Amino acid sequence: MPDLATPLAAWYRDNARDLPWRRPGFGAWGVLVSEFMLQQTPVNRVVPHLERWLTRWPTPAALAADAPAEAVRQWANLGYPRRALWLHRAAVEIRDRHGGVVPLDVDQLLALTGIGDYTARAVAVFAYGDRHPVVDTNTRRVLARAVDGRSQPGPPSRHDLTAMEALLPDDIRAAAVVNAAAMELGATVCVARVPRCEACPVAAQCAWRAAGYPDTGDTRRRQARYEGSDRQARGAVLKTLRDAAAHAVPLTEVVPDWPDAGQRDRAIDSLIADGLAEASDGLLRLPG
């Protein structure tokens, strides 16, 4: 297999975007918060939210001291608000189990609420400089193309970590750069729909390009329609709660004009079941 790490690292040094969490000394808490926000939300939308979040809660203990409702409200329109709840829980766990310090150990990170294979290694590598394979959807696409000669990656699997590990140099700092470089390449050049191969530092080594860009068929799951979905209903309910100045809304005033009243009520129940809302005395509110 051709060497991908060297050209990737060289390209990254010259082309990496200047993002807040890449600044030296940004801190493990800042990196962790950024990774939560970046789970399925685009970089450009995350940046301003991240700065506001860290100004309000500069440490895990500061967030843990506030109610979950405050985290969900501050999360605003970033989407998937359960992440705000999970981030708050993780902050409580960090305070209670780790003395308020974001752990470095991958297994300890994995044990925190809302942290999985990607986020645990991203924090260990990008915040603490440890050596692990960090594999997100961008990296999986880069590996699928450059190494496997496919147009799109297959479903996520544990093998992804093995494949990335095989590319990493032994040197710890160099390995961190290659991890970041693969993600950055997938995010800015080797993009899903229209890859910019003319700007790619590993075009000469790319198995997909060498094979003539075969369409391997897209095995990715298709996203369910949003219009009219339960998710849309949940989003409308939660927006009502976030925006309520009184912090509590009579159940009769929670999106009363929703086209499907049954769907709205199921949305309310599911939000309560998820811990994103609480009901009492005919009022609905964010979790206290």
Next chain:
DNA sequence: CACGCGTGGGT
């Protein structure tokens, strides 16, 4: 392992 889970911008 496949699914459900928000929101907004691009084509």
Next chain:
DNA sequence: TACCCAAGCGT
């Protein structure tokens, strides 16, 4: 207009 896409996670 619809659909695609975005640094995943828990179940």
